[in-house]
Amino acid sequence: xxxxxxxxxxxxxxxxxxxxxxxxxxxxxxxxxxxxxxxxxxxxxxxxxxxxxxxxxxxxxxxxxxxxxxxxxxxxxxxxxxxxxxxxxxxxxxxxxxxxxxxxxxxxxxxxxxxxxxxxxxxxxxxxxxxxxxxxx
Amino acid sequence: xxxxxxxxxxxxxxxxxxxxxxxxxxxxxxxxxxxxxxxxxxxxxxxxxxxxxxxxxxxxxxxxxxxxxxxxxxxxxxxxxxxxxxxxxxxxxxxxxxxxxxxxxxxxxxxxxxxxxxxxxxxxxxxxxxxxxxxxxxxxxxxxxxxxxxxxxxxxxxxxxxxxxxxxxxxxxxxxxxxxxxxxxxxxxxxxxxxxxxxxxxxxxxxxxxxxxxxxxxxxxxxxxxxxxxxxxxxxxxxxxxxxxxxxxxxxxxxxxxxxxxxxxxxxxxxxxxxxxxxxxxxxxxxxxxxxxxxxxxxxxxxxxxxxxxxxxx
Numbered sequence: 001x002x003x004x005x006x007x008x009x010x011x012x013x014x015x016x017x018x019x020x021x022x023x024x025x026x027x028x029x030x031x032x033x034x035x036x037x038x039x040x041x042x043x044x045x046x047x048x049x050x051x052x053x054x055x056x057x058x059x060x061x062x063x064x065x066x067x068x069x070x071x072x073x074x075x076x077x078x079x080x081x082x083x084x085x086x087x088x089x090x091x092x093x094x095x096x097x098x099x100x101x102x103x104x105x106x107x108x109x110x111x112x113x114x115x116x117x118x119x120x121x122x123x124x125x126x127x128x129x130x131x132x133x134x135x136x137x
Numbered sequence: 138x139x140x141x142x143x144x145x146x147x148x149x150x151x152x153x154x155x156x157x158x159x160x161x162x163x164x165x166x167x168x169x170x171x172x173x174x175x176x177x178x179x180x181x182x183x184x185x186x187x188x189x190x191x192x193x194x195x196x197x198x199x200x201x202x203x204x205x206x207x208x209x210x211x212x213x214x215x216x217x218x219x220x221x222x223x224x225x226x227x228x229x230x231x232x233x234x235x236x237x238x239x240x241x242x243x244x245x246x247x248x249x250x251x252x253x254x255x256x257x258x259x260x261x262x263x264x265x266x267x268x269x270x271x272x273x274x275x276x277x278x279x280x281x282x283x284x285x286x287x288x289x290x291x292x293x294x295x296x297x298x299x300x301x302x303x304x305x306x307x308x309x310x311x312x313x314x315x316x317x318x319x320x321x322x323x324x325x326x327x328x329x330x331x332x333x334x335x336x337x338x339x340x341x342x343x344x345x346x347x348x349x350x351x352x353x354x355x356x357x358x359x360x361x362x363x364x365x366x367x368x369x370x371x372x373x374x375x376x377x378x379x380x381x382x383x384x385x386x387x388x389x390x391x392x393x394x395x396x397x398x399x400x401x402x403x404x405x406x407x408x409x410x411x412x413x414x415x416x417x418x419x420x421x422x423x424x425x426x427x428x429x430x431x432x433x434x435x436x437x438x439x440x441x442x443x444x445x446x447x448x449x450x451x
């Protein structure tokens with residue numbers, strides 16, 4: 001019987017009822033060149049979301065509603081021994097700049113905000129609204 | 138069976154529908170697909186009818202899926218998945234399966250591929266009793282080809298084949314109730330869902346996948362391009378649709394037992410949902426007030442009907 005790796009080479013090696021992996025190497029999760037993960041849609045956006053880790057409460061709302069799966073999370077274990085996803089950043093290769101993540105962010109001062117594409121991240125973080133600014137509005 | 142308790146745990150799931158697809162920014166299709174495919178750890182076989190999801194997730198030579206995926210014509214997503222399921226069953230009986238891991242079968246179709254064109258294939262597959270889940274991504278029109286009307290388009294909506302103008306007020310017919318039609322087939326599990334309520338959708342998808350037999354989920358998919366709202370408002374539009382009871386969330390078991398899964402705390406007037414979208418903007422002009430009243434009346438009547446059914450347990 002053909003191995004999954006052989007099955008990926010030509011179509012006539014595919015076995016009936018086989019489950020084909022979409023990875024070239026399933027262990028390291030290296031995706032093949034035909035996976036759209038290796039295609040960049042970054043040039044679609046005009047504004048980019050910037051992530052402020054100081055204000056984030058790790059609610060993961062942005063993860064579940066991001067249409068392009070470009071909220072990067074990392075699995076951590078809490079003090080009580082429970083699994084929890086911690087937000088680490090944004091995948092700027094696949095973000096189309098729709099702004100859904102900013103809209104759903106629940107913190108009083110949003111921990112994700114849209115900035116023009118050319119703004120460097122350090123500059124955007126420096127411009128972040130403060131608590132006093134919000135009270136004035 | 139995977140346990141879905143809270144979002145923090147759910148977010149540890151490795152994604153099986155990845156970025157790099159060419160759906161519009163802020164499209165609800167990929168939200169629904171991710172919430173459905175992440176709801177289970179089992180292997181999946183997915184078939185997709187022609188539509189936005191298919192043309193955007195499988196542009197040659199790229200694919201966005203980490204699961205086995207079949208592309209099939211507009212009309213036969215349900216037929217293809219029932220064939221795959223029948224083959225799997227036959228190979229299992231003969232002991233010729235490649236793996237022993239459980240495999241689930243899912244079909245995705247747009248509302249054109251479900252309400253109109255693919256309806257006979259879906260009806261046939263449900264009648265034959267194959268074990269699959271059919272998810273309808275209901276964006277109320279043929280949005281892939283530029284926004285023509287379908288039988289899912291609600292009354293008063295502007296589409297390119299039911300345009301608004303001096304004489305016309307947009308779509309004349311009311312939305313077909315596909316969920317009740319599927320329930321009338323005697324399907325063991327039928328539900329409506331909205332991606333703005335992620336847990337509701339994920340739990341329903343899991344329940345549908347665990348149920349043996351043909352199951353159906355009708356998921357509302359707000360379309361930023363043709364419903365004419367800003368891309369970042371997708372989640373909020375879905376919430377408005379459910380909170381105003383224009384798209385109530387319920388499930389029906391065995392075609393007889395209806396249960397409302399989400400009750401809005403305070404029902405908001407349907408005007409707020411319609412006013413948020415550009416395709417209904419002409420209804421707020423002088424002379425068209427009667428359509429807004431008609432909308433409200435239809436929504437209230439349907440909500441009352443659902444509540445009566447739930448109370449009686451039928």
